[in-house]
Amino acid sequence: MRKVYPRGPLSYFRRSKLCSILLSLSFILFCFLFVIYENGNVVDMSSYESPENHEKYKDNDLSYKKLPSEINALDFFGSRRHNRNLQHLYSKDLFDEKRNKDLTKMIYKKRKIVSKSRQRGFFNVPKKTMSEKVKDTPSSRDVTDYYNFEGYRTTSSDESMESEPLDGPSKKLPKVIIIGVKKCGTRALLEFLRIHPEVKATGPEPHFFDRYYDYGLDWYRDLMPETNGEQMTIEKTPRYFVTKEVPGRVFNMSRDVKLVLIVRDPVTRAISDYTQVASKRASMKPFEQMALSDNHTGLVDTSWPVIKIGIYAKHLEEWLRYFPLEQFHFVNGENMVKRPSEEMFKLQDFLGLRRYINDSHFYMNDTRGFPCIQKTGSKYPHCLVGTKGRKHPRVDPNVIRRLQDFYRPFNKKFYQMTNIDFGWP
The missing domain is CATH 3.40.50.300 (P-loop containing nucleotide triphosphate hydrolases)
Structure with a gap:
């Protein structure tokens, strides 16, 4: 017996092969955009660590040395979701609470990779004195205090002991x-x-x-x-x-x-x-x-x-x-x-x-x-x-x-x- 299909343009589109192809491509594109939104434009660290790609990344993808601000450096190293959790970077109490768990751990890991290529620091340190650098912008004092120029925290001698126990030898x-x-x-x-x-x-x-x-x-x-x-x-x-x-x-x-x-x-x-x-x-x-x-x-x-x-x-x-x-x-x-x-x-x-x-x-x-x-x-x-x-x-x-x-x-x-x-x- 001959199979009968419903009449109309929509019914014709539903039974065509083009329909399935377009739906599949739309789903793939949606997933791709979602991944980009959640993870940001970051380097695939697993491929970065591979010996065959090391020289390529060393020459072409260490773009953070040209980034103007520490927030861009965070965008390079972590996903946008994680960066949103670090928007309180300039709040001293909250920063101290999370720096050992999140930021320091992440920076140490990436520093170990970068150091193999003999790259110096996360930012270019100018030849002028650090005291002059602090005076450049109103917010640069916070950057110097909580996010230093080579990936470690710049502190005064008193602040450097905040997380260390005072009740016994350490x-x-x-x-x-x-x-x-x-x-x-x-x-x-x-x-x-x-x-x-x-x-x-x-x-x-x-x-x-x-x-x-x-x-x-x-x-x-x-x-x-x-x-x-x-x-x-x-x-x-x-x-x-x-x-x-x-x-x-x-x-x-x-x-x-x-x-x-x-x-x-x-x-x-x-x-x-x-x-x-x-x-x-x-x-x-x-x-x-x-x-x-x-x-x-x-x-x-x-x-x-x-x-x-x-x-x-x-x-x-x-x-x-x-x-x-x-x-x-x-x-x-x-x-x-x-x-x-x-x-x-x-x-x-x-x-x-x-x-x-x-x-x-x-x-x-x-x-x-x-x-x-x-x-x-x-x-x-x-x-x-x-x-x-x-x-x-x-x-x-x-x-x-x-x-x-x-x-x-x-x-x-x-x-x-x-x-x-x-x-x-």
Whole structure:
């Protein structure tokens, strides 16, 4: 029997194949638009992490470095639904409540990916000082306080302890950092500070801000010793002073951190540095050949790191872009050997500590020409290990005079920057 269909244009459309095709395409388009609306225009992180696509994303899709605001950075990293939950970003109480659960966790994950391509920070940090950056716009102070320029929270020293327990010992971020200078007595200075009962210091050099910055602040805090509310956490890494990226990273951790720098005559420092390296390399050239690129003209080889470190004024300029001079304390390395208690009195005053370390805590080792520590209640003095205080090789006096002439204008500028005359030749 012949099948009979209802008459009319609608009935004809319903039984056509075109109807099913259009309905299917409409449903797919609806689902696609819904997904875009809910998730925003974000990078597929699973494909981003794949090795074959890593270079492509590194060059083309790290567009957040060009984004003008922190809200756009949040749009890049998370869905719009999650961003709507973070619209209270500038409300301090609500931000503190959620930052450890949501924002920090998300940023740490994305930082680990970005760091593999050696990309610096979530925003471009200008070369002008952070204090000038804060004054740019009325709302930029909030951005600096709660969302820093390299993905971590920028805080004052008081705010950085808000989430840390106060009723018992806990690991805290350092309030004081000995940033250098290498071969100027940084190790001895830290050991002298350990005498004070209100000071707790790290053991090995953390090298967080110059080598392991990608590990995050939680990893860094875990390296610190446990302290109570009356004790101060201190760490030492001399390489910080000469690493260009470190000042901004330290500022992002805390803009109120106190910075200690111990310096000595740059010529003596260079010879000491060479002595340490030569003790590990038997085939190393003499100091005179390494220091001068041309023996006839006496041209100093400024590309040699041993020479470059001693240009203190150049490195200090980078730090002064972020921190005022009042947050620095400069220790005279030569005077610390001759009169250690005098330098420790000044340092204790700068750190706000009572004058506990005095002459009774030091014993001069005439053999090595360096003071040892006489701890309270100990029968014997504690001296640094045998690798410290090595005997320097004899250096041609003409080369020494040439290096003194080279460093003299830099030393003079350093004196002006610090308002201290160290009296180097």
